[in-house]
Amino acid sequence: MNTTPELQLALDYVRLPSAIAMALRVQEYVDVIEIGTPLIKAAGIASVAAIREVCPHKRVLADMKTPDVGALEAAMAFDAGADIMTVIAGASIDTVREALAVARERSGKTVMVELTGVRDLDRIAPEWKTIGVTDLVFHREWDAEIHGKSWTDDLLREIRGLIEMGFNVTVTGGITPGIIPFFKSVPVTRFIAGRAIHATDDPVASARALREAIADVFGRP
Amino acid sequence: MNTTPELQLALDYVRLPSAIAMALRVQEYVDVIEIGTPLIKAAGIASVAAIREVCPHKRVLADMKTPDVGALEAAMAFDAGADIMTVIAGASIDTVREALAVARERSGKTVMVELTGVRDLDRIAPEWKTIGVTDLVFHREWDAEIHGKSWTDDLLREIRGLIEMGFNVTVTGGITPGIIPFFKSVPVTRFIAGRAIHATDDPVASARALREAIADVFGRP
Numbered sequence: 248m249n250t251t252p253e254l255q256l257a258l259d260y261v262r263l264p265s266a267i268a269m270a271l272r273v274q275e276y277v278d279v280i281e282i283g284t285p286l287i288k289a290a291g292i293a294s295v296a297a298i299r300e301v302c303p304h305k306r307v308l309a310d311m312k313t314p315d316v317g318a319l320e321a322a323m324a325f326d327a328g329a330d331i332m333t334v335i336a337g338a339s340i341d342t343v344r345e346a347l348a349v350a351r352e353r354s355g356k357t358v359m360v361e362l363t364g365v366r367d368l369d370r371i372a373p374e375w376k377t378i379g380v381t382d383l384v385f386h387r388e389w390d391a392e393i394h395g396k397s398w399t400d401d402l403l404r405e406i407r408g409l410i411e412m413g414f415n416v417t418v419t420g421g422i423t424p425g426i427i428p429f430f431k432s433v434p435v436t437r438f439i440a441g442r443a444i445h446a447t448d449d450p451v452a453s454a455r456a457l458r459e460a461i462a463d464v465f466g467r468p
Numbered sequence: 469m470n471t472t473p474e475l476q477l478a479l480d481y482v483r484l485p486s487a488i489a490m491a492l493r494v495q496e497y498v499d500v501i502e503i504g505t506p507l508i509k510a511a512g513i514a515s516v517a518a519i520r521e522v523c524p525h526k527r528v529l530a531d532m533k534t535p536d537v538g539a540l541e542a543a544m545a546f547d548a549g550a551d552i553m554t555v556i557a558g559a560s561i562d563t564v565r566e567a568l569a570v571a572r573e574r575s576g577k578t579v580m581v582e583l584t585g586v587r588d589l590d591r592i593a594p595e596w597k598t599i600g601v602t603d604l605v606f607h608r609e610w611d612a613e614i615h616g617k618s619w620t621d622d623l624l625r626e627i628r629g630l631i632e633m634g635f636n637v638t639v640t641g642g643i644t645p646g647i648i649p650f651f652k653s654v655p656v657t658r659f660i661a662g663r664a665i666h667a668t669d670d671p672v673a674s675a676r677a678l679r680e681a682i683a684d685v686f687g688r689p
Binding site for chain 1: 482505506508509510511512513514515532533535536537540541544556557558559560563582584585586587588591592607
């Protein structure tokens with residue numbers, strides 16, 4: 248069993264041409280390419296179709312962070328070519344269920360619950376499990392980050408708890424090569440990096456450095 | 469003091485041309501025009517600018533339901549011409565604070581917190597109050613609605629509690645002329661109607677019927 252975590256590039260852009268350019272530049276070095284929520288809102292679902300078109304061999308994730316009308320938004324994302332879409336943790340259980348139902352009707356599609364801002368994880372996670380959620384994005388959010396909140400042992404314990412419940416857990420928020428060893432004790436499924444790749448002088452080198460750091464800590468695929 | 473609730477049209481579309489056509493058709497009979505979350509995701513922030521362009525004399529609400537990067541998404545909405553934007557209740561308090569800060573830098577802009585899916589209202593509402601949130605959207609969400617959940621006295625009590633805390637409360641989710649009397653005891657700020665206007669044979673007559681129902685219950689403006 249291969250337990251080396253994958254690497255996901257988050258296209259944290261609000262302009263599609265720049266996002267396309269970055270996707271083309273580093274796609275070879277990542278497993279999944281994510282169209283960020285602000286880019287979807289800025290440029291529309293066409294941004295998902297665009298990345299699908301120029302990166303036909305990569306898995307594409309539409310970070311919809313769907314808050315309601317789960318079936319409608321899941322269909323919108325998958326119709327545009329996304330392999331994976333996200334529902335926000337604060338959405339009602341009915342919304343998550345609706346999105347999951349759409350994924351099940353199709354082949355190879357995944358819904359992830361995105362934990363940005365969640366305040367009742369202990370209570371809601373078992374409900375997600377019951378309705379068939381398999382994948383979570385554990386997100387130390389940006390607005391918390393700029394207010395000085397960093398990765399802590401408490402967050403690590405939460406991640407471990409979710410994995411022990413049987414969820415595949417993807418981790419995001421300030422992921423750099425230097426922070427990867429911090430996650431050594433938790434078998435996460437995937438790391439997401441945005442600025443640590445695309446906001447550097449050499450995005451290809453940065454993506455490769457992240458891959459190396461992951462391999463150093465978790466073993467080679 | 470005029471306490472007659474306003475009427476907001478929700479453009480629940482995923483195609484911009486149809487949304488523009490409906491906005492033009494009923495704008496005269498509503499106070500605020502809302503670009504729904506799925507339309508923003510489908511057609512991008514250009515959908516907000518488009519409604520702003522064709523309805524220059526109406527207040528425009530971008531239902532961003534922002535889950536993170538509050539400053540970025542608030543600026544995106546206001547730059548596109550929105551007078552009002554929403555942050556999702558599940559967002560971290562930092563995200564709400566960031567969006568509010570952007571609204572305060574500009575003149576006449578409002579951030580509303582959208583309660584879709586919220587599970588800890590009693591705990592979080594006082595926090596919103598502390599950081600200066602003034603306006604809430606009380607939302608009986610669609611995915612709950614199709615699972616048979618309807619307006620109840622419990623929901624009415626929650627709305628009354630929020631108004632007593634000093635919030636302006638807008639109400640949405642299955643609003644029809646027939647349900648307006650149910651809200652007689654709570655001085656809500658605005659009602660939002662989507663399908664009850666645009667999915668009827670005569671949207672203009674439907675919007676007028678809603679206005680009449682509001683005036684019958686709350687008095688004329």
